Amino acid sequence: xTLLKIAQIGEPVLRERARELTAAELASEETQRFIxxxxxxxxxxxxxxxxxxxxxxxxxxxxxxxxxxxxxxxKPNVPLTILVNPVIEPLSDELFDNYEGCLSxxxxxxxxxxxAEVRVTGLLRDGSAFDRQVRGVTAGTFQHEVDHLDxxxxxxxxxxPRTLCTWEAFRRHHEAAxxxxxxxxxxxxxx
Numbered sequence: 788x789t790l791l792k793i794a795q796i797g798e799p800v801l802r803e804r805a806r807e808l809t810a811a812e813l814a815s816e817e818t819q820r821f822i823x824x825x826x827x828x829x830x831x832x833x834x835x836x837x838x839x840x841x842x843x844x845x846x847x848x849x850x851x852x853x854x855x856x857x858x859x860x861x862k863p864n865v866p867l868t869i870l871v872n873p874v875i876e877p878l879s880d881e882l883f884d885n886y887e888g889c890l891s892x893x894x895x896x897x898x899x900x901x902x903a904e905v906r907v908t909g910l911l912r913d914g915s916a917f918d919r920q921v922r923g924v925t926a927g928t929f930q931h932e933v934d935h936l937d938x939x940x941x942x943x944x945x946x947x948p949r950t951l952c953t954w955e956a957f958r959r960h961h962e963a964a965x966x967x968x969x970x971x972x973x974x975x976x977x978x
Contacts, residue, residue: 790825791842796892796940798843805838805845805936807872812846813914822869822912827958833858834907835865835889836931838935841891843911847909849932853925861966863927863973870917873909875933876904878920883972886925886950886957887941895918896957898950899941901927903976923976924969 794801794937812818821844829837829850835858838849852867855858881903888896897933908918921929931941952961 788822791828802938803845805847836932851922869912871910876906878904897945899944923972
């Protein structure tokens with residue numbers, strides 16, 4: 788497997804809308820190898836997710852996985868999920884404040900208002916249908932990754948620029964309170 792270069796904010800590719808893949812493209816050996824590399828890159832960077840567009844491949848694929856992640860110790864675990872051509876549909880008007888960071892925006896966090904309940908549809912890497920309701924902080928993770936496929940970075944959605952901070956400042960001043968809010972969401976939604 789190959790570790791891929793992660794595009795940083797300012798790279799034009801991050802502002803593109805990724806194109807959908809055909810069934811034949813998804814099934815190709817090249818795409819399957821790319822998915823393996825995408826997962827390896829996400830894991831190497833301790834990300835909770837990584838979109839293909841973040842590694843200079845503007846196709847609608849993203850990987851999501853949380854397994855005792857040191858960058859996000861308060862996030863519930865999410866098994867490795869490869870989404871292809873994903874679509875997100877809100878299931879309620881309820882929003883929550885999510886302190887987000889991004890591998891393409893190093894050392895920066897900020898509050899983004901996310902839907903508390905969404906339906907995610909698309910394909911898995913084997914071409915089978917994916918249709919799941921996702922809630923709580925996990926819903927925020929899915930929304931963040933699908934935003935990338937539409938050329939949207941979390942800083943575009945920060946509700947109050949005064950919430951922007953470095954990781955160190957987040958840990959020192961905001962993480963404890965945010966982790967408590969996340970625990971309440973997890974208790975309520977199970978994710």
